[in-house]
Amino acid sequence: MSQLQTVAKPRRNIELVLLILALVVGISANALVDLNLDRPFDSDFYSQAAVLTVLALGMHISLRFRAKYADPVILPIVVALNGVGLAMIHRLDLATDDTAGPRQWLWTTVAVLAAISVIWFLRDHRVLRRFTYISLIVSVVLLILPLIPGISAGDVNGASVWIRIGNNSFQPGEIAKITLAIFFAGYLSSNRDLILLAGKKIGPLQLPRVRDLGPMIVAWLASVGVLVFQHDIGTSVLFFGLFMIMIYVATSRISWVAIGLVLIAVGGFFAIRIFPHVGLRVNTWVHAFDPEVIGRGVGSSYQIVQGLFGMASGGLIGSGLGQGRPDIVPLANSDMIIASLGEELGMIGLFAVVLLYLLLITRGFRAALGTRDAFGKLLAVGLSFAIALQCFVVIGGVTRLIPLTGLTTPFLAAGGSSLLANWIIVALLLLISNAARRPIFTAPAKEPHVPAGEPPASGPPRTPVQTPRSIKTPSKKVISP
Amino acid sequence: MNELSGLTVTVLRFGFLLLLWLMIFSVVGAMRRDLVIGRKTKVGTPTARQARRHPELVDAPPVRAQARTLVVTEGPLSGRTLELSGTPILLGRAQEATLVLEDDYASGRHARLFPQGSRWFIEDLGSTNGTYLGDQQLTRALPVELGVPVRIGKTVIELRP
DSSP, rough: OOOOOOOOOOOHHHHHHHHHHHHHHHHHHHHHHHHHHHHHHHHHHHHHHHHHHHHHHHHHHHHHHHHTTTTTTTHHHHHHHHHHHHHHHHHHHHHHOOOHHHHHHHHHHHHHHHHHHHIIOOOOOOGGGGHHHHHHHHHHHHHHHGGGGBBBOOTTTTTTOEEEETTTEEEEHOOOOOOOHHHHHHHHHHHHHHHHHOOOOEETOOOTTGGGHHHHHHHHHHHHHHHHHHHHHHHHHHHHHHHHHHHHHHHHHHHHHHHHHHHHHHHHHOOOOOOOOHHHHHHHHHTOOOOHHHHHHTTHHHHHHHHHHHHHHHTTSSTTTTSSOOSSSTTTTTTTHHHHHHHHHHHHHHHHHHHHHHHHHHHHHHHHOOHHHHHHHHHHHHHHHEEEEEEEEHHHHTTTOOOOOOOOOOTTOOOHHHHHHHHHHHHHHHHHHHOOOOOOOOOOOTTTOOOOTTOOOSSSOOOBBOOOOTTTOOSOOOOOO | OOOOOOHHHHHHHHHHHHHHHHHHHHHHHHHHHHHHOTTTOOOSSHHHHHHHOOOSSSOOOOOOOOOOEEEEEETTTTEEEEEEOOSEEEEEEETTSSSOOOOTOOOOOOOEEEETEEEEEEEOOOOOOEEEEEEEEEESSSETTTTTOETTTTTTEEEEE
16 A cells, blocks of 8 residues: 555646647657658658547547546657657558558557547446456467467467457457456455465465465466467566566565566476477577577577667667668567667667656556555556566567567557557556546545544545445345355 | 758757657656655655654654454354454455354455554455445445444444554
8 A cells, every 4th residue: 555645636738738749759750751761741641640640639538538637648658659660660661662551550540449448438447356257267268269270370480379350460468468467456456365364384485375376377377378389488478477576566575576586497497498499599599699590590590680780780879760771670660670760769769769668667657556446556567567578578689688589569569469458558557547646535524533633544544425436336235145 | 852961861860869858858847746755745654764864754653542352243243352463354254264254244255454554454355245434335445443333244343452
């Protein structure tokens, strides 16, 4: 429980100003691409600008109506990132004669509309707590979908995480990220004490009882299953990290992190030995600059080495949008978009992008600190941490800090499912921050039990008069089953 | 479109980087209000170290009797008492609950009573029939003062010194 107090002001006008700045960033990035490549402003440019502006303002207006007290900086940051991503994808389209740009606007539209409908129809994140176990089932189903022969899109770049819907492919694991976070938050917020108190104590570690951990083990198996059956290291690391951080936040026991890190170390060691694709990734990472490793067909380090060369040629200030050659890198507009940005915006520009992510994540944590229900706290931490871990895994992979794995850069990379999932995450964070910053209507101090002049201990001490609309009071008593 | 001069390209390149950082500084500026630590918007309480160095930061703790026992005043378990230690208490019909309520109107894991600072708080765990502090249904964790009835189904509990 926090003792942080926020000033209850809607601050939507500040959001509007920042949003206009974010749109200027996104649209001028695209304009620079056309200017620097000596192209006339064509329909691509105008449609991108129009789509981005209309969607951003639509989201802003929905917030004015439905979540007046939501955090004012989350939306502008996300719009700026999305705009820069669209500009970079458009720029790479011009170099490689691809059509990823228009697909990306289309998905941005779908994603923002989904986010708007979450804000419009969900209204209160606490409703999601009712779907704790349904979320677990949905997550498992989503993770199994890519393995079902009829709808699976097969092996794409070594991982089978895609399904095919009509002409589009979709990555259900991205949505599973959200449903798993809902499950962990719901489960941990009601079973925290059991996990904390019941069970044997061995030395400094308190071990929970096995039956309290049943659903957790299912979730852990899901993340291991992703690694074994879908060959996707990135998603597996993401799920396990999410699981670890949420249980740590719920119980505030550092021993959980220690257990988790040991499990990762053991799991990683065996994964390298048992699964050839994992071992190959690590080998590629360690010996990236060997000519033999760059040249080999399977598990080549050509992509990562080209990305590093690209960033090196960009230097401190970059070559300018449209002036570099980021298209030499394979998958420059999805996995390697950070390298493309590093080449054309330089280190100064790349740091700005990383800082935007950092600000976004801190706002998510801030919403978690401010909100008053345990479920909302855990959900906000989990969702923000998912974005943080994804950034770490991708940017760390591209800069060769850790082995490169196939996760998408949130909001920047070309890819519809990732965009959709991340916009829904943003909508949820906005709703939680709305609950955190909304003023609590306090009754006059009619409670004789609260001594005056006492510092607020857990949330404001006075009794709330306003009950949230979504939490229904049962009209008549029912006997629990 | 005519060829842009090298100078224009360079100016635009720097201009965009400046714009990106302008965006970041505006965002940080907008966040400033949340981060301000002043007398009026005091955020959090002083840490133990700060309190040792600046004793004036700590408000004098209100003198109040500590709750030491939990008493069931109404319902099937009426008369039962429970010593309070520093650990949270789970109330409900489930066997793993600290106080197992034999009350048809209580949920398995009904509510949670936990210490924070010098007080005890009650939090509803999504029960079917709700938890009432005094005559108020709980929507979030609230502090429980001595002698205030907490109603769970047909059971009423109280904290006593």
